[in-house]
Amino acid sequence: MTHRLRVAEVVAETPDAHSLIFTVPPTLAAEFAYRPGQYLTVMVPHNGGSVARCYSLSSSPHTDTDLKITVKRVRDGQASNWICDHVVAGETLELLPPAGEFTPASLDDDLLLLAGGSGITPGMGIIKSVLAHGSGRVTLVYANRDEQSVIFAAELAELAERHGDRLTVTHWLDSERGAPDATAFAALLKPKNRIDAYVCGPEPFVAVARDALQKAGVAPERVHVERFEVEQEKSMDATLEVEIDGQTHRLPWPAGSRMLDVIIGAGLNPPFSCRQGHCGACALRMLRGKVDLVNNEVLEQEDFDEGYILACQALARSDEVSVTYY
Template sequence: MGRDHGFHPVRITRIIQETADTRTYVLDAPYSYRAGQFLTIKACGALRSYSMSSSPATDTELMTTVKRVPGGLVSNWMHDHLRPGDVVETTLPAGVFCLRETDAPLVAFCGGSGITPILSLAKTALATTDRRVRMLTANRDAGSVIFESALDELARHYPDRFGNQHHLDTRNGFVTDRQVRDFAGGDRDADFYICGPTPFMDLTERALLEHGVDPGRILIERFGSQTEAPAADQPVAGQGESEGTVAIVLSGKRHTVPQHSGETLLESARRAGLAPPFSCESGNCATCIAQVTEGEAKMRVNNALDDDEIADGWVLTCQGEPVTPHVTVVYED
């Protein structure tokens, strides 16, 4: 039996205004979770994933932090309409952007609201291990720095093991490759965590690789935005019908379509005229998860499911491609 990936009602107990455009939602949610994981919230007919900023080791309340995105459907609705006492629907925590069992230093690069999961990781690592933790936090200006007081408190509490370097774009320009390499310094054997806007993450990853860091030590949290779904009868370039079938079980009903080469399970479901759940379509949020009960599918990208879930047949349908002639995939009700 796989982990419960359904939605559950959760009450908001408090809302903390972190900056002018960022709020932390304190949830009455008795979920167990790992530092660095996220929740997926259902609102406005859409699904969005937000990381926990709380630490399971140091915080008694579960918190998720949401930055208002210009034009963002869900983030703007949450900021404009949600109040303490309101109920939202969320999944159980998911994600693999987590701490590994190691004594190596933790070196993190955060851009804007990308600090959210990394604060959870930093607090947990400091409280439960003897690891050193260093963070470079990049923000637009002084008014957009999220969790400044929490970072100051960590520095006071762990003066020998924690350090944070603030970077303000308005004062210093955007972070450069050289700054990333200089901040990494001689800690090439550290675990490097990266989260923030895509250009920031791409630059940081490239600079670390050029600095000689093993790719296996670079952990990146990417949340893509939802893309427009093609019409069910719209052909996709480069795809042709191949031998085999894909059976999709959604809301208890089974639908079968011919396999198309290069097509994901999610794309097959859409071609069958179905509307299964999905959000990022990048292999990051686990919203599109389903279980393969017959045959086998291989994921192009997986930043959300752990090894036990994969062994149980769970797959990110936006990334899963059939590798056997016949595949059956079942979405949870």
């Protein structure tokens, strides 16, 4: 169930990234309780309806009274540009409560964080929580295009100075070193190859980071990944017919939108959880039409043979698509 929360403040972190700070009324405090590294789902107006976008919380439940998400512009991104261009303090936005599994099991464990661009967002919540409420040590490797692109630069510097024995920050700037390289990254990570690693950023960064962690000898079960939701992919305008809750609905499906966003934007109540393609909660069955899945880490070939797909990852590849939740 969605709730409307008031935007208390908008902070320009960099020329391309804004933080939204939300005030949570006491009546919703329990529902909006969260763990460091989780995200909020924001309903953004689009073509007379809305699309759902997930943005990680950069606040910490252990240090911050309000909720904070940080949004970086994506080229041609419907949601990120609308938020950065139009949202001001005093407005209200429709949100789903916090969700996500990109969160450490214990704040007393030593952690390795690898962030690319706005992938630092969940990392900030984790870092602040560990330093304020745990005993673990954190090593952060943070990649950006240049110095002006570094989100939370001053806050990270202040935390590193105040907690020098527990927080180590290494900046990788493309302007100085070139694009991140798996072999060079591996050399930085090898001394920390026996602790859990948390990776967040755009897909090219995630691929390099995972390769570097493997080269550094980090066990696969210690690697935790949070992928960005891509706002625009090549696809086509379509009509989606969906059977849910005893009714059949025909919905316009704009090019570039995920099937799950279309269903939620129509005011329906589909099941979902991670929105990343690795939990299976949004699985449903195709009756006709074609889709592409952006990411899939849960469905096997036998599932596809039975017609199952993931609504959160599905893009239209035919002008008519019919699906059912039965």
